[in-house]
Amino acid sequence: MTGSSCCPADRSAGTIAVAARLLVAAAVPMATMSAAACAGPTSGLTDYQHKAANSAEAMASEVQTALLTGQLVLDRRVQQDYAATTASNIDDDASSVQQTFDSRQPPDSAAADALRDRLDTAMTDATSAISDMRIAIRRGSDSDIRAAVRSLMKALKLLQRLQSVA
Amino acid sequence: MSRLLSITLGVLTAIGGFLDIGELVTGSLTGARFGLSLAWVVVLGVVAIMLYAEMSARIAAVTGRAVFDVVRERLGPRAGLANLTASFLVNVITLAAEIGGVALALQLASDVSYLLWVPLVAVLVWVVLWRLPYGAMEKVYGLLGLALLVFVVALVKLHPDWGGLWHQASHPRVPTGEGHPTWWYYAIALFGAAITPYEVFFFSSGAVEEGWSRKELIDARANVVVGFPLGGALTIALMAIAAVVLQPRGIQVDHLSQAGLPVAVAVGKVGVAVMLVGFFAATFGAAMEVALSSGYTIAQYFGWSWGKLMRPVQAPRFYTVCLLSLVVATGLILTTIDPVKLTEYVVVLSAVAFPLTYFPILIVANDRAYLGDAANPRWMNALATVMLVVILAASLAAIPLMIATKAGL
DSSP states (O other): OOOOOOOGGGOHHHHHHHHHHHHHHHHHHHHHHHHHHHHOOOOSSSHHHHHHHHHHHHHHHHHHHHHHHHHHEEEETHHHHHHHHHHHHHHHHHHHHHHHHHSSSEEEEEEEEHHHHHHHHHHHHHHHHHHHHHHHHTOOHHHHHHHHHHHHOOOHHHHHHHHOOO | HHHHHHHHHHHHHHHHHOOHHHHHHHHHHHHHHHHTHHHHHHHHHHHHHHHHHHHHHHHHHSSSSSHHHHHHHHHHHHHHHHHHHHHHHHHHHHHHHHHHHHHHHHHHHSOOOOHHHHHHHHHHHHHHHHSHHHHHHHHHEEEEEEGGGGGHHHHHOOOHHHHHHHHHHHOOOTTTTTTTHHHHHHHHHHHHHTTTTTHHHHHHHHHHTTTTGGGGGHHHHHHIIHHHHHHHHHHHHHHHHHHTTTTTOOOHHHHHHHHHHHHHHHHHHHHHHHHHHHHHHHHHHHHHHHHHHHHHHHHHTTBBOOOOTTTTTSSHHHHHHHHHHHHHHHHHHHHTHHHHHHHHHHHHHHHHHHHHHHHHHHHHOOOOOHHHGGGGOOOHHHHHHHHHHHHHHHHHHHHHHHTTTTTTT
C-alpha cells in the first residue's frame, strides 16, 4: 500500500512544537506514576492506623491467595508450575508489603508503637507462612502444604483483626 | 460459504483484538475488587469501539485508504502529527505490556522467569510478522483466542448466584470500603482497555490490506456487531468469576496468575491449560496487532509504502518502524518494570490520548467529500457524539484521578 503523496519535509517548526508539547504531556503522567509508587509520609496516629489497616488488608490478600493456591494443589486442580509461579509471586509481594510498612515512621506515641509491634508480628508470621507454602508447593509435599495452611489460617485471623484498627 | 467464512474469521479477529492483556488484568482486578458494579463500563466500551471501528472500516472500504492517511489529509499535518504522536506513544507502551503478557503466560506454563521469555517472545513476534501470511496470522490467534471461552465455562461451573450478579451489574454502586475516586479511576481503566487506539488502526489498515470495498461493508459490520460484543462478554465473564471466587476472600489481583485461579477452582487442570493457551493467543495476537499498528500509523502519516502483504523489500521503512517499536518495547519490559502494573497504567494513559484518535475519525466519517452517501447517518452521529463526550470526560479525568487515588490504591 502507498499513502497519499503529501511530503512531510516542509513541515514548519510549529509541528515540532506540537510534538514537543505532546511529549511533555506524556511526561506528566509518567511522573505521576512514579510518585504514586512511593510510600507517602505519615502525619499522625489516625493516618498511621489507616495505613496499618491498609497494609494488613494487602497482606491478608497475599495470605488468602496462598491458601487458595495450596488448597488447589492439594485438590490436584492446578498444575505444579502454575502454582509454583503463583506462590513465588505472592512471596515476593508479601515481603514488599512488610518492607513498605516497616519503612514508615510511626508517630511519637505509645499507641502507635503498640500497633506497629502487633502488625509487625502478624506480618512476620504471615510472610514466613507464605514462604513455607512456596517451599512446600515447589517440593510437592502435601503434608508440608497442610502445615503451611494451618500457619496461614492463624496469621490470617490476626491480620483480619488488625484490618479494623483504622 | 466464503462470505460466512470471511465473517467467521473477522469475528475471531475481533475477539482476539478486543481481549488483550489490558482486558485480562483490568477485568479480573475490577471483578475481584468491585464485583460486577463496573460491568456497565465494558458495555459502554464495547458500544464505543463498535461505533468507531465501523466508521474506520467504512472509511477504508469506501476510500480504499486507511484512517490515518485520510485523517492527515483531511485535518492537516499538525493535527495529524498530534494524533500520530499520542497514538504512537500509547502503542509502544501497549506493545511492551503485551510482550510482558505473553512472557507471563509462558512463565505460568513453565515456571521459568518471564524476563527470560521476553527476548524470545520479541523474536517470535518479529518472525511471525515477517514470515506468516496475513490470513494465517488472523486465523491462528483468532481461533486460539477462543480458548478464553473457558471463562464462561468456569462461571457456569461455579454455580453463582445469578440474581446477585445481575443485581450488581444492573444497580452499580461503589462497594463498602471503597472510595468513589478509586471506583471511577478503575472505570476509566476498563474503558481504556476496551477502546485502545491500536484496535481501530489495525482494523482499518487490515481492511485496506485485504482490499475491502463497499461490497465487504456487510462483512465488516457483521465482524463489528458480533466480534466486539463477544469480546466484551468474555471480559464480563472474567469479572464475574473474579467476583465469585476472589472478592469474598479479599484477594487483590496483582498478578496474571491470580486472574486464573477461579478457572482452576471451577474447571481444574484442563481448564487452566486451556486458559493458558487463551492467555498466550490473546496477548501474542495483540502484540502483533500493536506492532503492525505502529508501522501503519507512521508509514501512513509520512506517505510511505506499507502493508503486511508487501514483502519487506517493498516496504522497508514500514517494516523498520515495526521492528524498532518491537525493540523499544522489549527494552522497556526488560527494565524489569512489572508488566501488570505497566498494563494498569497504560490503559489509563491511553484514555488521555483518546480524543486525539477518535475525534478525527468522527470528522472524516462525516465528510461527504470522502464518503459520499456512506457518510454517517444522523443517529450514528448522535450516538458517536455522546461517546465522544464520554471519551473526552475520561480523558480529562484520567490524570487527576490517578493523582487523587495514587493510581488506584
